[in-house]
Structure formats: structure tokens, C-alpha cells
Amino acid sequence: MTDALSATFFALADPTRRAILARLASGDATVTELAEPHEMSLAAISKHLKVLEGAGLISRGREAQWRPCHLEAGGMREAASFIEEYRRFWDDSFASLKEYVKTLEPRTDGGKPERKRK
Amino acid sequence: MTDALSATFFALADPTRRAILARLASGDATVTELAEPHEMSLAAISKHLKVLEGAGLISRGREAQWRPCHLEAGGMREAASFIEEYRRFWDDSFASLKEYVKTLEPRTDGGKPERKRK
DNA sequence: TCGGTTGTGAACCTGATGGTTAAATACGTT
DNA sequence: AACGTATTTAACCATCAGGTTCACAACCGA
Numbered sequence: 284m285t286d287a288l289s290a291t292f293f294a295l296a297d298p299t300r301r302a303i304l305a306r307l308a309s310g311d312a313t314v315t316e317l318a319e320p321h322e323m324s325l326a327a328i329s330k331h332l333k334v335l336e337g338a339g340l341i342s343r344g345r346e347a348q349w350r351p352c353h354l355e356a357g358g359m360r361e362a363a364s365f366i367e368e369y370r371r372f373w374d375d376s377f378a379s380l381k382e383y384v385k386t387l388e389p390r391t392d393g394g395k396p397e398r399k400r401k
Numbered sequence: 402m403t404d405a406l407s408a409t410f411f412a413l414a415d416p417t418r419r420a421i422l423a424r425l426a427s428g429d430a431t432v433t434e435l436a437e438p439h440e441m442s443l444a445a446i447s448k449h450l451k452v453l454e455g456a457g458l459i460s461r462g463r464e465a466q467w468r469p470c471h472l473e474a475g476g477m478r479e480a481a482s483f484i485e486e487y488r489r490f491w492d493d494s495f496a497s498l499k500e501y502v503k504t505l506e507p508r509t510d511g512g513k514p515e516r517k518r519k
Numbered sequence: 520t521c522g523g524t525t526g527t528g529a530a531c532c533t534g535a536t537g538g539t540t541a542a543a544t545a546c547g548t549t
Numbered sequence: 550a551a552c553g554t555a556t557t558t559a560a561c562c563a564t565c566a567g568g569t570t571c572a573c574a575a576c577c578g579a
Binding site for chain 1: 554555556557558
Binding site for chain 2: 308356360
């Protein structure tokens, strides 16, 4: 799982980690603050943060004994692009665009009878 | 990892599985066809396909001894929405929109001196 | 019915994940 | 220097992921 994309998707594949990101979307927070809503040891949260940091989804500062976490959503860019590549397969607006194009040029190819039905 | 979103991200967190999806984007394919570019046993590919199917990213037909796989990109909807929630944190157009809004209303709040600097 | 091809299932192995508890570290306060 | 708070590290454990090989099932063709 050495590539960045895998690391990103992997990091996002855990509810606890997604909850942490959601929390950080509303502002930086310390580890203890992030751990508070979860029934889990601080050490476990610390591990999750390491995964998120490794994926470039958060960064950590240093303020006295606190290590405030900061959302680095830019780490999702590549993942977003990946998924967008597939949007045309499900998005209705793409589907209707496809229909529209079909209407415009009902027969531009010069061969293949295209008789296959059922 | 019972929730759909986790399953989706998990399925996407593997290069082999992403390659399979990419291949299916250009049309349905049998298991052997999908396996061909990978240095891996057929059984391993079969497992990957099960993961993808479990995440709702592909479906499988049945034609004689072949089990043609079909891309079900709709399974990415939720994942796409999730990531889009964070786009404003990195997308430049969102950033400049923020700047623009700031220009429009430099002081709309009635209280808090907001003197905190550095 | 006997092969040949396609795909899955079961058993197995190795290494990684996700959690635990118990030290250890880093820092501010007294 | 000693204490308290915040966080990480280490050691450990159970389970899972991803791969293997081998046997088997499903199907076509002769």
C-alpha cells in the first residue's frame, strides 16, 4: 500500500478517522479533544492520527504539551479526481448529456449494422 | 467496517482493485480477462472481485461458464459526496469565493472587538 | 461421457490493523 | 526538583487482508 491514493482511501475507510476529520473541519483540536467523543483509549486515537497524518490528511503543530491537529483536506485531491473519473457512469446530468448527444448524431459511424438485440 | 462508506473506501484502497475498476470502465469483462494484467492467481482476483461486489462497485452476470463483471459506479456516490464536503478546504475557486465574500462585507458583526493578533 | 476451460471455495501462511495496558516523554506549574 | 497534564511509544493480542495451492463445481464441445 505504498502509493498515496491507497493511503488516502485506506485512511478514509474507518469511521473513527472520518469522524476525526469531520471534527477538524470545524477547527483545529488537541488529541484529547478529538478523543473525547470516542469510547477508545487515547493511544488508539493517537494511532488513528498517525494514519491520517501519513495520508497527508492532517498536520500536527506543537504548543507546549499539546499537539493541535489541523485538517489538510488537500490530501483528498487525488482521491477526489479518481472518483470524479467515474461520475459520468452514475450522474444523471451526464446520462442526459449522453442522451442529448445521441439525439444530435444518430449515426456517425460508417459500418457495423449494430443489430444485436436482447 | 459494517457501514457502506467504509466498505467503499476500503475497496478503493487497493491498486489491484482500482485497476480492475479502470478496466471495467471500458466495458464488461470476464474474470480471466481482468486477471490477465496482474501477476496474481485467479483465486486472488476472485477475492478482489468479491470485495468490489460487496462494496457495490461491480455486479456479476452469468453466461455459461463465464461470470462477466460490470462496473456499478453508483456505488461511489456516497464516497464522492463525502469528499466533496471537504472540497471547499482545498479548491482554489472556493478560496477566491471566500476572499470575495470577505471583500463584500468587511464588518457585519455588531460585537466582539476581534483584536486577537499573533 | 470424457476432456478442457472458467471460476470459486477451503485450508493455510504471513504480515498488518485496531485495540488494549503500562511505561516513557515533553512541557508548564509550584 | 517534584508534580500534573498531554501525548506517544512499546509490548502484546485477536482478528483480518491478501496472497498461495489444491480440489471442486459449472459449463461447452466432441
